[in-house]
Amino acid sequence: MRGRAHPGWRLLVGVALVLHGPPARADRWETTRRTVIDPLNSELHRHLPQAIKRRDLAAVLALYATEVGTGLTWDAPMRVYPQFEEETLRWGGRQGDETIRARYERLLALFREIDKAELRIHHIDWRHPAPAGYPATVRLLVRGTRADGAACQLVQRMLLRVAQQGGAWRITAEEVLGRETVASTRGRYRLATADARIQNVHSNEGSPIFRIAGTLTNASGSAVADVDGDGWEDVFLAGAPNAALYRNRHDGTFEDITDASGLPHPYPAAATGAVFFDYDNDGWPDLYVAAVAGGDRLFHNLGGGHFADVTAAAGVPPGRWGSMPIVADYDRDGFLDVFVVRMGDHEKTSPSPNYEARNGVPDTLLRNNGDGTFTDVSQRAGVADRGWGLAAGWGDYDEDGWPDLYVGNEFGFSALYHNERNGTFTDVARRSGARERAATMGVAWGDFDNDGHADIYAANMYANSRWALVHPDFPAPIPWPVRVLGWFTAEVVADASGVRDGQWGWGTEFLDYNNDGLLDIYGVNGFVSGPVLDDV
C-alpha cells in the first residue's frame, strides 16, 4: 500500500515539467537544477549544518528571513522510554513563539562538542507556493557530546517555508513539530576489528564496471558459521582476489585459514553474496558464493573446515550477474535448495523501464536432488524473476509450513512468491500489499511486533535531496524504505514507525541488541564516499 508514502519527488519532477514547457526533458531539468535545486541544497543541506557545527550563530541566523519561530519551544522535555539504557527526552510541553536566536542558543548549549550536523529534506511542496515560500518538511540532526560527557543525538522535525530572496534561498518561517534527544554514557558497541585480528579490505577484481560511473564495481558480502565444529562461529568474507576464511580462536581473536581450508586464493571470480548451509546434511556447513562475473561456486565442507570446489560435480550453473544466494527447503524433502537473485547486465544494458524493469538476468532456483547435485528449476517453479534484483529472503508469511520468497528488486517491482506446495510459486505481491516499485537493496524477515507473524524490512535507496534529485527519472520510487508484512496483508509502516530514513541502505538485519525481547534493526548504508566530501 502506498497510502502513507509521500509523493514529494514526483511532484518536484512534475513541477519542473510544468514550469519549463516542452523542450528537451534533460535541458529542462538542468535549468531547474541550476536555478532551484542546487542553490536550495547549498543553503539548507550545506550551509546550515556547517554553521551549526562551527557553532557560528551569526551564520545560522543569516539563513533565516524571520526572527521568530513557532511550534514546540525548548521548555519542559519529558523522559520517555525509561526502560532503555539510552536516555530519551522528548519535547512537547509548550507551543508558542520563540526567537530563532534563542532556539539555536539552546541547541548549541546542549552540546559541549558537535561531531556532525545534518539537515535532511524530506519533502518540498512545490505545488503550493505562498508569499511566505514553499513548505518544506525537514529533519535536523545534531550529534555530539554533552557537558556531562554523554554521547547525544538531537533530532528535530520542522516545517519550514523557503523562498528565494535577493538571489539566495532563505528560511522565512519555522515551525518545530517534534524534538527528541537520545543520549548514553556507555555505548553498547566497540570496534573490535583490530583486536579480533580481522584484516581484510574489500576488493572485487574482475567485477564488471557499472555504467553509472567509471570505477564502480560490485560489492561482496560476509557469512558466518561454525565450519570446524568447535562450537564457535567462523567468518567468511567474500571478494576477489582476497576472499578470506577466518577461524574463531575462542579468545576474541580470529586467524586467517583461507589457504589451509582449501578455499581458492586468490579467489577466481568477482564474488558477491555468500551463505553457509549444509546441503548434504552431513553436519558440516558448506559454502555457496555467488558472482557477478566468473561464476557462482559451491564449496563442500569435507569436515573440519576443509573445503572442495564441487560446483561442476554438483551441477551448479555458473550463472552471471549473481547478487545473493539464499537458502530454504522449498519442497520440504529434507534437503536445502538455493535461490540466487540476479541483477541485470550493467555493462550492456540499462533497466527498462527503469523502476519497472523486466529485462534483468533471470533469477535462479536450484533444487537440491538429495544426492549432492542440483537442478535448475527456475522456469518450472515460476521464479525466474526478470527484475534487476539485489536482495531476497525466504520466509513463511502465511504460516502454512512452506517457505515463500520475497524478492526485492533494485529496478523492477518487488515480488512475493507464494509457495504453492507443488514445486511452483505464484507472485502474490499485489494481492498481499507487498508490491512496491522500490529500489530495494536489502531484505530481512523478522517478527518485530511479537505478534507471531513474520514481517519484512526492506532497505531501499533514500536520497533525501541529494544527487538522485539531479535526474528526473531517478528520484521517483525512492521513498519506500520499509515494508512490514502481517498475515497475508502488508502495510507500509515506515513513516509511523520512524524507520523510513535509513539513508542509502544496503544490508539490513533484525537483531535484539539490548536483550529486551524486542527485535531491533541494524542497517548499513552509504553509496560511494570519495575524497570530494560533498555529494555532487
Add this chain to the structure above:
Amino acid sequence: MDMFEGVGRRLDEKGGTLVSIGQHSLNGYERNVLFRNNGDGTFTDVAFVNGADRVEDGRGLSIFDYDRDGQLDILIRNFRQPAQLLQNRGGTGHWLQFRLVGVRSNRDAVGARIRVRTATGLQSRAVTAGSAYLSGSSLVQHFGLGAATRVGTVEIDWPSGSHTQLRDLAADRRYTVVEGVDVALGR
C-alpha cells in the same frame, strides 16, 4: 533517456573531465543506523550513542555472537574498505540461544519456527540462511529475555512438520535441540 545520463553529466560539469566516482561522493559518508524497537510500534535511531554508526560504505552484514557472551555482535562487509567487527559489550537483559539440529528436516533446520513464551509475552523467530544483502547471519537463534531468568515454554515447528515443546529453561545459555528429542542440551 538513459537513467544514468544525468548523473554523468552532472559529474562532468564539476570535474570538467570524465568523472570517476572514486573522486566524488554519492550519498557518501552516511552513518549506519541502529533502530531501537521502542515496543510501541516506533523505533529510535541509537547508532551514534552506542558507537555503532560506522561511516564506511556498508554493503554486507552478518549478525552473530562471536565471543559467546550472549550479546549480539555485528560483522560489516564494507565496499572497498576494511571489514569491521562491532563487539556488543553488553548490559542488562537476560538471553537464550538455540542451535537446532534437523534429523528428518534439513540438518540446519532452516525454515524451523521457534516461539518463546515468557512472563512478558511471546517472541518468534524463523531460522533463515541468507539475508540482509549478500550475506549470511548466524543460524543460532538468539532471544533477549529482559528481566526474565527462566522461560516458560519453547515451541519448535520443524520443517518436516514435527513439533518440539520444551518447558522451564534457565536463561543465559545456549541450547542445542535435536529434532525428535524433547530435551534441550545446554552448554
